[in-house]
Amino acid sequence: MTTPTLDVDLTDLDLFTDGDVHGTFARLRRHSPVYWNATPDGGGFWALTRYRDVAAAYNDAARLSSRNGTVMGGSYRRSADSAGGQMLIASDSPEHRLLRQQVHRAFLPDLLERAGTVVRRYVSAALDEVLATGAADFAEVALELPRGLLAAMFGLDRDEATRMLTLTRHMIGFKDPLYTDGDDTMTLVAAQVEIFDLIGALVAERRRRPGDDLVSILVGARLNGRPMTEHEILYNCLNVAVGGDETTPFTAAAAVEAFAHHPEQFDRLLADPAMLDSALAEIFRWTSTNSYVQRTAKTELTIGGQRITPGQSVTLWNVSANFDEEVFARPEVFDVGRHPNRHLAFGSGPHRCIGLGAAWMEIRILLEELVERRMRFEVAGPVRRLRSNFMLGPTRLPVRVQAHR
Template sequence: MNVDDQLNDPAFFATDRYYALFDRLRAEDPVHWTTSPDGRGYWSVFKHADFKHILNEPELYSSEREGVMPAVDAEMSAVAKQAMGVGENVLTIDPPRHGEMRKVVSEPFLPRALAAAEARTRTLIGGIFDGLPADGEIDLVTDLAVRIPMAVICDILDLPEGDWDKLLGWGKMAIGGSDPEYRQGTAAETVSQGYQLLYDYSLRTASARRGCPFADPLTALANATVGGRPMTPSEIAHNGTQLMLAGFETTRNAFSGGVLALLENPDQMALLREDPKRLRLGVEEFVRWSDPVISLMRTATRDTELRGRRIRAGDRVMLWFPSANRDEEVFDQPYRFDITRHPNLHVGFGGGPHFCLGGPLAKLEIRLAMEELLERYDGLEITGPVERVQSSFVGGLKHLPVRLRQRTARASAG
């Protein structure tokens, strides 16, 4: 399999072989023309500095022209643009409209709101831990990591608990449609169906809240005015869908990937147990290390040049996040997992105007979840194969079987 075939293959990213490939391309061909199944090709970008440039130049590198999902075969490309609502949600629109629409839903994700809600968030996370065995085996991904962000974002959106599991299932289809475990039909059909189910749910829920006083982001969307007009039903539904998907995925992937890294680096786990306050820095390393996002796409709006490569208007540009987050020009010993790393200039939450709205929430969730884990358990042990999602879009673990060992003090108290 040649380089381009590897970059176009979602299954390749369920392995750890892509790190060596990215290292080589960063050194030898950091702006690499990549052929693709749809015949159009795209530019692959691997350097941290180029990420910062592209993410901070939305008028030159557009999220709106063709969206952000790495859809590089003809069927998936058509489906992704329609399913994601390109041009109708905060992820896939450009400034200045982007800022106005983002403001509609931003309130619960601002630092002051997160600080006020920390006790509530801690209670939700504690309740999920209460459902785990004191000692015994669990799948840390399916039994814990996916349930934490699901509970928190659904609570923020005021969605009934009876709906949470089906929303999570639809999210797996929308984001992980390339993975055989989530697939229903072709990958494109799975993505389309997942997005459609979330779209219909978001629209139905938000429509029922029209005219209600503000209480949550879905209510805000239902009653918002953007550009001097009410938001359209499609804009409301696509933004509601995006809030759910973003809420489900990033925390799950960074938390589970960070826990795996701690289990593989016991010296770092010992540092956390010695002083849990190190978590505030450690969470940043969780995000850098765990690759919660594999790639995002932009489209050039005019002819330009990057590292001597001529990029023409309409060319697609793919940003490979694991590569930027291991760029040796930015990170000392990039393949060392170091919870004390400072500064930690990772791009795990993107950058520029599209910096992840839920990034501060994700960091809060990871910190609180790790505090619970350290408080409740003396140790964890991997008991079976670790499986990664087959996706070139959103990365992360699919299964992480572990054995829990309750802390002695808790066992005695019980």
């Protein structure tokens, strides 16, 4: 089968900031669901855009590897991610299974409950201030969520959590002029060096005085009877920091934007707070913050009639799968009562987001606090989106706010 030529380039960041993302993916699903996206360097990658192909690929870890990293060009070393085999998200089993057992201990109900208390405190204070002034940049307000979570998970004070947040922001947003000083590679490298220093200092501190945070858990962890190496500890702390910082604030801001455009959906929630769970699921589907993940073919395989050869990059587009009309009725409608809603925003299979419970908790707290204050938003100026095809969401969301009677 030959690949139909569509004039679509999924590395074109303009598409994700100002373009018709959903229209483009609808076209791909219809005309070229397993799409070869050529790149100027003579290479390219496969893009899976249908729900069923994306879901199957997530669950095919035997043939699709995570070792080269899940972000295209995600490391400053182009082809292979230097964390391969040592970092949860960039490893295959058996290493992945062993690492996951240990990192999972930081996501147990005890720690999450403590984290929830901090998140609620930070978010409540920020929302009270927004109500008092009547206006805000909600992209900034949304940062209170990961700030609270990571303060609790890493045992940091507010300033330290803010420092970590700034660095992960530079790492993920390294192609966005908002975060670079003109040189995106240097921005990425500098942020990586600095965050490793910061986490390295925390590791040394927790070795001296262990607590009950993630770093202490990993410092005391054993893999197959041996302690985790310094690199493994650093990489996995980094994985949680990036996973925690660079997702939920975009989801939260995009959720507020969605409610501003569809106030009747917020009214449904006000009228029936029992809709909170279905509203949360719809927010995760609608925002699809982590738009894709990458795999590398280990063997030859065929998907949707296309032959994929070993070593080729295969990308799984959540943002497309979550709007697949074969699975979701009227996917273009934001519906807080949607049921069923088996979205793939957190992936599926062995690498399914380990922070899923934390993310639900954070966005739930935000919604509960918005409902409690009956806060109604209007978009009050130009919205700016992150210049990335990997994370989607506003970096600036000016809003006017009113308490709804």
